[in-house]
Amino acid sequence: MNMKKALLVLAVLLFAAPPAWSGGEISVKDPWVRRNPPGASVTAAYMVIENRGRAADELLEIGCSCSASASLHITETREDSMAMKKVASIEVPPGDSVVLSPGGYHVMLEGLSGDMGETVTLEFKFRSGERISVTAPVVLNPPAASRRGHHH
Amino acid sequence: MKRHYWLLTALALIALVWVAVLGFIGTDKGSFHGDEYRRPAFDFSLTDHRNRTFSLSGHPGKVILLNFGFTNCPDVCPTTLGMLGEVLDLVEDERAMALFITVDPERDTAAKLGAYIPFFHDGIIGLTGPQQEIKRVNDACGTFYSKEQETQGSDYMVVHSPAVYLIGPGGEVMLRYPKEKLDPRKIAGDVKRLLM
Incomplete structure (x- = not known):
């Protein structure tokens, strides 16, 4: 009887758990937003996105409380020229993380609404259905943690 | 044996x-940290962010770090400007200068640069002017820039060189720092050596 109950609980857990577990699979770490210089209507946000799950996930959309629009970009540097390219999404492989840092992937924030204050809220939407909201400091220089990330 | x-x-x-x-x-x-890049001495005349004329020939004997960019560039340009500010702080010499030449003079007026540039460092000079003069400076540095329309909307981006160029005391482009060599301490070392 007890065994049967235990099995039932296990079965329920197995079916019910995956959506609950996925809640912790994707996380956003060390977010920061570059304080926009006066007169600049654009700036960028950076962070590390970690996927502890067993399946790949994809960052589809980002929103910021500070700007009219937020889009995913990558800075591509060739021998002597540099350009920013819009990307539709950023894939985060399972058991891996993707670093958004100056000179690489970044979130371009356009149409800034005046003074950004000390912090802004960033909202992330992933293909898995995951939605994450984080508070990011608005700073001049990358915080120490993301500088470390920058050097790999 | x-x-x-x-x-x-x-x-x-x-x-x-x-x-x-x-x-x-x-x-x-x-050897210098920067890539040796000897190009003949040249001159140019543009408008600075305080709306005054700036000519390269008006600053003989100085070591000048030059970077191209535009204010609507959110990622690399502010990073490089911050780095140039660090170099000026490390060198602490009036004979060292840093210039930021816009590659988007349509939007980057002297007034706009006047608000933007001092945010990074008081010593950096922002420059704008006619397209042909900005193109001439790019030519002298052996590089180029081009306007690129975004797929949607009227917004555009300017593709340009991420490098920093060092103009020696004789007015010639001497060194080039590609993206991976933008290390403020090492660039400051080169500048100090040239000012010795």
């Missing part, structure tokens, strides 16, 4: 001395 041993030791010693000599010559020559 013993003779072979001595011969090997002697050879090893010779190799060691040779390496040491080469190493000494190498450091004595003291």
